[in-house]
Amino acid sequence: MSGFVVDSTVSSGNSSVAIPTDISGQILDLDEDDDLEVFSKDTTVTDGSSFNASMQTSPASMINQYKFEEDAEDTKDIFVTVDNPESHVTAIETYITYRVVTKTTRSEFDSSEFEVRRRYQDFLWLKGRLEEAHPTLIVHPLPEKFVVKGMVERFNEDFIETRRRALHRFLNKIAEHPIFSSSEDFKIFLTAAPGELTSYKKQGPGFLSRMGETVKAVAAAVRGVRNRPQEFTEMQEYVEAFSQKISSLDKVTQRIVREQKEYLEELKECGPTYALWSQSEEELAEPLKDVAGCVDRCCKETEEQVKNLNDNLIPVLHEYALCTDTLKMRDDLDKAEDRLEWANNALKSDWTRWQKDMRTDLRSAFVDTAERNVNYYEKCLAVWESFLHSQRTDAEGNGNVDFS
């Protein structure tokens, strides 16, 4: 098997990058416009000097750790993109990899730019590790393995694009998260060469998941405590209600898409019928043909609109619907007031963070949808107005009708 995966497609002016599997001692090629120092890559996993949450084991020490700044986004120092899907065929299977590009100024990274290729399985692994390591925190969901809606084939262009966007959102959520972004697993995911990643994965549960076990054990120990903080109860109630609403919105939007598609099916027959009619007419042939054209153009715009809903609003709603499943799972973690106060704080901060994020995401998704709808109607309006214009100038030219 060739040790090179070549990025053969051209995207946004980047030069082709060849990433060899064995990179020890080698220099990575980077963007020509970046004036950067290139370091040779050190493949050791742990780095004692970096802020690494997974290193601590005692609950007490965790208290300090989880006190973090809320407004960290002002100083965003890591940027991740997911793009460039590529198909790979082996004897056993066909799969898609996505290019993951990282740009960062964080000191715990050996370099300021990384480019790797990852497949869906790798993202799943990362999510699993984060959840294990931080069972009390909210990990953004991943798109589902398969689209259950029936018709979509796994390697259909639209499906791949939708998935790519979701994976991009996922990684960005991780990168923006004060705790997750410092995760060693995350770092490995972003930087390791494929072979490295595979062997790292194989390391077994290791002490990272042992840490997770610790937390779970502690949590189990305080299960069944009678007094629950008022806030926590409120949060659970909210989660339940929110989960319902988001699910409903997801369903409503999907229903809208269905209805739009059926409307489109019927509308598609209108244009040709007008065109057919124009063939039997003389004076009317021209206006009938024009109307047929207008209807056909509106069809195209409607198709666009449906696609937009599918590509933009639905995935976001869907992800938040999936989120709430995660949120609800935390029901078994009853918190005592004196014990595991660290967990409470972490929970609360994470919760506040999540709510803020949710608000931003959903707001922008709905604003975006509204904008696109306005756009759709504006385009259709233009189509019909130009028809009207042509009819009126025609008529006035022929002296037939007075439109004053």
Add this chain to the structure above:
Amino acid sequence: MADSGSEEIAVIGNTDLTPSESENNLKNTMVEKGTSLLKMMEISVAEAEKRTGKNAVNMQETYTVYLIETRPVDAASEGTNPVPDSLWRRYSEFELLRNYLLVTYPFSVVPPLPEKRAEFVWHKLSADNMDPDFVERRRVGLENFLLRVASHPDLSSDKIFYSFLTEENGWKETVFETGFQAKADSRLKALNATFRVKNPDKRFAEMKHYGDELQSVISQLLRVRARAADRLYGVYKVHGNYGRVFSEWSAIEKEMGDGLQSAGHHMDAYAASVDDILEEEEHYADQLKEYLFYADALRAVCRKHELTQYELEMAAQDLTSKKQQREELATGTIRTFSLKGMTSKLFGQETPEQREAKVKMLETQIEEGEELVKERNTECEEFVKSAWVDIERFKEQKDHDLREALISYAIMQISMCKKGIQVWNNAKECFSKM
């Protein structure tokens, strides 16, 4: 609020012509082109009412009556505005009037009545004849029918039509007294029979073909449109669910609550707006339907031409055969088969007296036959002439009316788009406050 660049196309002017306004345009056109009847009186079908009564078989029935109002034109323009003359008529009386016109003016493309039963309905619209919306649309259709007849150069001067508008009592009897029924029956029989015409006027054959095509394509368009309307209704109404869920969701949110709540209201408004949109589209559908039925009237005229042509050809054929028979008798050669001829051959020749009598009879028949052919020929020529004049008139009317209908459809679409732009811009504002 988004105003999507209508300033750029200054020629357009008023794009907010409502369907009722465009209907008025139609009426005005009819009045302007004016027959003497329309120059004299204003006609309208002002109201519709439900009545109950006993029918022919003495059973209770509910039916609708329509109020026909007529008003002298001068009075209206002088501003004195007197109370109009009025009378009530049922749909069946309109039908009777139309049948009378069909028989009496076979060369005219007689305006059609609005449909008897609601067809091409999309499912939310009622197919019930008693439904107030259906009754209202029918009222408009009946008024349109009367105005069409009143603006027709030939039909408008008909006395039966005039008394339909002005004499409430005894009108039915007057119609039956014309004896049109008898003509109608025989005509109907003849029209339904299949016959082949040897030399139809090409133009009429083409017109009939056009009538077939028009009927077929408008039916298809109406069907497709109804289905699309159905679907569009679904799309809009589902957005109402957004309204409900946003409202519920806003109850559990703090900062997002207001934005969500008001966005929800706009979603409700959006969902509700489809009712008006589709009602307007029904007007458009009605305009198409009128020409769907007009296609039938056009084909009827073509069929009548075929009938007159056929009758002429039959008469001519009969004449030819009689002439041939005479020739054979005179020369003694038998070219045409006749049973009498064969039997006389078999059972012996006939006497000279018998032959004389036969020839005499044939001569009379030939004379009559020639008269008949002449008659029918004239009939045919006159029919062709009158019918073609009316067909040309109809063509012009159709081109004008349908073009107006397409324009009003565009205007409707524009209005729908403008509403959509407004709602979603409002929603966008609310969402950004989330």
